[in-house]
Amino acid sequence: MKVTRVTAAAAVTVALVALSACSDTNDTSSGDKPKAGDKKSQAKSLNRLEIIAPAAPGSGWDQTARAVQDVMRAGSLVKAPEVKNVPGASGTVALAQVAPQKGKEEVWIASGLAMMSGVISNGTDVTLDDLTPLARLVGEYEVIVTPKDSPYKSVEDLFKAIKKDPKSVAIAGGSAGSADHIYIGLLAKHFGVKPADVNYVPYSGGGEATTAILGGKVQAGISGLSEFSAQVKEGKMKGLLISSEKPVEGVEFAQTGADVNKDLAFQNWRSMMAPADISDAVKAQYVDTLTKMHDSQGWKDALAKNAWNDNFIAGDEFGTWLKEENTRVQGVLDELGLSKK
Template sequence: MSLSRRSFLAGAVAAPALAALAGCAGTVVQPGDLSRLRMMVPASPGGGWDTTARTLQRVIQQAGVARNVQVFNVEGAGGTIGLGQLAREDDDALLMMMGLVMVGAVDTNDSSTRLSDVTPIAQLIGETELIVVPAESPYDDLAAFVEAWAADPRGTPIAGGSAGGTDQILAGLLAQAAGIDPVQVNYIPYSGGGESLAALLGNQVAAGISGTADYGEQVTSGTLKGLAVSTAERSGQVPDVPTIVESGFDVEVTNWRGLMARPGMSDDARDDLIALVQDAHDSDEWAEALENNGWLDTFQTGDEYGDFLAEEETRVRQILTEIGLIP
């Protein structure tokens, strides 16, 4: 066991005088005590952030990195309600799951709290986006769909997740690559992959964009047709579906997810959280989770992750401006 991990488990042998404090949610009994950890999911249960958080919760506990991890949900506004709550916290044993969706939501929801107001801990994973059409669709590949889309953007509705999120960003980038005015794209946002899937199965939309976890099983079974995946390499979940680049369009998008912590924490407190997440990442249990979920290992921590976030904010803001979502 590493020295850092021993410090996380120190709370298990804390003095009796501190026991009452330990029973209070969110209270850190002593500096460096991460034996009791909370993890906020700023979205509804069952989605990608929630799945990733609960997988990490299980890994942390199974691998012995921390004794107890509580996951809770704070829904709304693309995660910015949870982001605002995190900015008011004073608990060093609290992590918040987030991802690319939140980068766009900060601007589209005109959030008073920015990502720069909280503390970056680690980027965890990347997930492939999948472009699909209903099984009855006349389009068998992305080029054929894009040709029809370019002829009538308004009459070709595309389903996806929340406005300004990864799915709409991908739709906007693909439109640009195809010479379609992104402002003309008829993008219909749904609160989750289940709702957009229902719209596709009901032939209410021409196409859909979501993570491979949402649509992959239907593509494999033939209920939907997979046109393209968004990452540089094909997805192991749908290996027969080509990439967007293979299909002739220079677009790559990875739907990444990561962790943030409260603002104003000490360097030691931040380093303790980073070390905890590093220990979880390095475990056999996490390697198995990556394989089982088809996730890409995009792990980076601390300042490196902070620099990445700043670059993503600039990139996403430019895209959202070009597709007319923000001025």
């Protein structure tokens, strides 16, 4: 793929998640076969379902997978949903396990921006093209936190210290090339710091990063809002920045992304996918099941509980968006010097 150089502001812009809502469609496939995502098709309850969370317990992917599990079970959409954690390398370890299982049913894998960037930054042989897109579920703001007794009162203070002595400021985050890593890189560029100079310490799950921050092993941490919100609310961590355009109700941060620069508003996204080469009928059933889940009160409650943004799109619409997003993310990682593809 041709490498495209972009400015720091443009890099931020292309990294933003498109927040278009899932539009209804009245199109039907040829014959009587329902089109994936068509509101007219009727999803039958699945007997069992293995949901792969491609990160450790406590991570955003784990939380998303378990929320799907809980709502599916409570709504009788799946009789026996189970979550399996397969952490490592921005989700690409799990991807490498699922991708070869072409045509296998009753298996979903949580995916998202981190896995997409992990494929590009790690140069893996398998990509998201080796899966079947089902639905984009949620978007989540990135947050930057410090231990409660940290001397840093703003993200400017943090990056001023990094610029002075990069090795003295360790920042805990997700795997290399993850959404956490991308956003730190974009902030670094904004503050005149080379992204490669940031002392970024990758962890496979939010639980490990939380322990490192609370234990004083690092000077700051970055992750999705849901992973650190409880600690910020309880005063165990200090919230420096949330990557939203406006303050988010219920949790206090010193700044929003837009406070720093309007182009620094940013969202991570997470989705559900299945192995490649499943039948059209099975894909339609999966998409309809996820659509029913999305429309349920249980899912609305899960969104509120985890402070997730409802960015649902499904079926072919999601597949088209996914290709566009991959091009955008490739450009960002090229600019940050993290691309191996």
